[in-house]
Amino acid sequence: MAALPPVVKAFIVQALACYDTPSQVVKSVQEEFSLNITRQQVESHDPTKANGRKLAQKWVDLFTFTRAQLQKKLSTIPIANKAYRLRSLDRMAADAECRSNYAMTAQLLEQAARECGDAYVNRKKN
Known part of the structure; x- marks a missing residue:
C-alpha cells in the first residue's frame, strides 16, 4: 500500500x-x-x-x-428540517386527496406519522 x-x-x-x-x-x-x-x-x-x-x-x-x-x-438545508418535510407532505397529501388518489394519500399520511416520531405503528395496545 x-x-x-x-x-x-x-x-x-x-x-x-x-x-x-x-x-x-x-x-x-x-x-x-x-x-x-x-x-x-x-x-x-x-x-x-x-x-x-x-x-x-x-x-x-x-x-x-x-x-x-x-x-x-x-x-x-430545508429538507433537513422536520417542519419543512411535514409541510411538504401536507401539501402532497391534500393534492392527492383532491385528485381522489386515496392510496397515495394514505401513504403520505403514513410517511407524515413516521416523520413525527413513529406515531404510525401496527401493534395492539394493552
Whole structure:
C-alpha cells in the first residue's frame, strides 16, 4: 500500500467526515486524482472506525472540524428540517386527496406519522 499524498489524505478524511461511504470515497478519489485505492485504505482514515485509531492527530482534527461544519450547514438545508418535510407532505397529501388518489394519500399520511416520531405503528395496545 503506497503512501498517499497529503492532499489525497485530506480529501479522504473530509469525504468520510461528510458521511460518504468508503466505496463512494474510492470512486471519488479515482475520478478526482486518478488513483486506485482500496476501501481498506479509505477506512484507515476514519477516526470513528477501528482501522483509523492510529490516524495522525492533524487528520483527526480535520475530520472533527469538517463534521462540525457539516452539522452547522445541515440546518440551512430545508429538507433537513422536520417542519419543512411535514409541510411538504401536507401539501402532497391534500393534492392527492383532491385528485381522489386515496392510496397515495394514505401513504403520505403514513410517511407524515413516521416523520413525527413513529406515531404510525401496527401493534395492539394493552
